[in-house]
Amino acid sequence: xxxxxxxxxxxxxxxxxxxxxxxxxxxxxxxxxxxxxxxxxxxxxxxxxxxxxxxxxxxxxxxxxxxxxxxxxxxxxxxxxxxxxxxxxxxxxxxxxxxxxxxxxxxxxxxxxxxxxxxxxxxxxxxxxxxxxxxxx
Amino acid sequence: xxxxxxxxxxxxxxxxxxxxxxxxxxxxxxxxxxxxxxxxxxxxxxxxxxxxxxxxxxxxxxxxxxxxxxxxxxxxxxxxxxxxxxxxxxxxxxxxxxxxxxxxxxxxxxxxxxxxxxxxxxxxxxxxxxxxxxxxx
DNA sequence: CTACCTGCAAAAGGTTTGCATAGCC
DNA sequence: GGCTATGCAAACCTTTTGCAGGTAG
Numbered sequence: 001x002x003x004x005x006x007x008x009x010x011x012x013x014x015x016x017x018x019x020x021x022x023x024x025x026x027x028x029x030x031x032x033x034x035x036x037x038x039x040x041x042x043x044x045x046x047x048x049x050x051x052x053x054x055x056x057x058x059x060x061x062x063x064x065x066x067x068x069x070x071x072x073x074x075x076x077x078x079x080x081x082x083x084x085x086x087x088x089x090x091x092x093x094x095x096x097x098x099x100x101x102x103x104x105x106x107x108x109x110x111x112x113x114x115x116x117x118x119x120x121x122x123x124x125x126x127x128x129x130x131x132x133x134x135x136x137x
Numbered sequence: 138x139x140x141x142x143x144x145x146x147x148x149x150x151x152x153x154x155x156x157x158x159x160x161x162x163x164x165x166x167x168x169x170x171x172x173x174x175x176x177x178x179x180x181x182x183x184x185x186x187x188x189x190x191x192x193x194x195x196x197x198x199x200x201x202x203x204x205x206x207x208x209x210x211x212x213x214x215x216x217x218x219x220x221x222x223x224x225x226x227x228x229x230x231x232x233x234x235x236x237x238x239x240x241x242x243x244x245x246x247x248x249x250x251x252x253x254x255x256x257x258x259x260x261x262x263x264x265x266x267x268x269x270x271x272x273x274x
Numbered sequence: 275c276t277a278c279c280t281g282c283a284a285a286a287g288g289t290t291t292g293c294a295t296a297g298c299c
Numbered sequence: 300g301g302c303t304a305t306g307c308a309a310a311c312c313t314t315t316t317g318c319a320g321g322t323a324g
Binding site for chain 3: 138139141143144173174175177178181182200
């Protein structure tokens with residue numbers, strides 16, 4: 001992968017922003033530096049960066065995907081009212097309800113642990129890449 | 138809310154299906170019973186049902202939202218290869234890596250706890266509903 | 275009868291992609 | 300010079316919405 005000013009700028013935006021921005025938000029900021037940058041490039045670069053592990057994709061319950069420059073182990077909580085996404089340190093778990101409320105005043109209504117990995121079937125068949133991007137199960 | 142055959146059928150499909158179907162998958166099955174049902178209706182009904190707590194919306198990392206008829210506390214793990222979503226019992230946590238591998242052979246690569254609730258700011262302003270559907274943060 | 279629900283079709287996001295040009299090495 | 304990345308625009312996919320007609324209570 002070649003160096004590119006745009007990709008580098010996008011990485012900096014995400015890493016220096018604790019707000020877990022959406023692609024659209026990254027785009028807005030990137031345009032301050034590269035006025036002619038396109039949204040397509042932002043998406044492409046964000047996906048590349050997250051595939052190489054430089055940043056993390058996090059899925060929000062409200063439409064668009066968000067990106068996180070913190071790659072160390074930690075979790076997220078989303079306010080169902082203002083929809084901001086906050087960080088939670090791993091040590092504040094588990095169980096989150098009381099310790100989070102005590103430490104930062106966030107009232108936990110629901111939480112879900114989403115785990116990604118490879119299931120037994122796929123491991124037994126030595127698969128570790130998506131079978132087919134378009135296949136639905 | 139009035140009774141409706143279609144909504145009832147949709148609820149049954151989700152509840153009797155442990156595959157955490159997408160709206161599209163529910164639509165396919167519903168058409169076996171109501172050949173003229175529309176995708177719009179499926180989305181409308183699924184959203185209503187999840188708002189009244191009859192089922193749960195779960196967000197997958199691969200595009201579309203999925204629905205779950207199990208409403209008791211449990212979590213999910215998604216195979217990054219076949220993209221199926223499996224249930225995890227709450228007792229198998231925490232920490233998931235070893236216990237899940239031992240009990241069902243799923244190799245945990247990443248996991249994330251996503252928590253939803255109300256942040257301190259919103260609570261102090263007595264807000265508990267989204268400020269503005271279209272507002273971005 | 276009235277309110278709610280449906281099918282249909284169009285619109286609205288959000289995200290990806292094809293192509294010609296520009297930039298990195 | 301060759302490969303990669305970019306801007307632009309169109310396409311794509313998922314989800315929502317407006318409307319006219321149908322169904323439940």
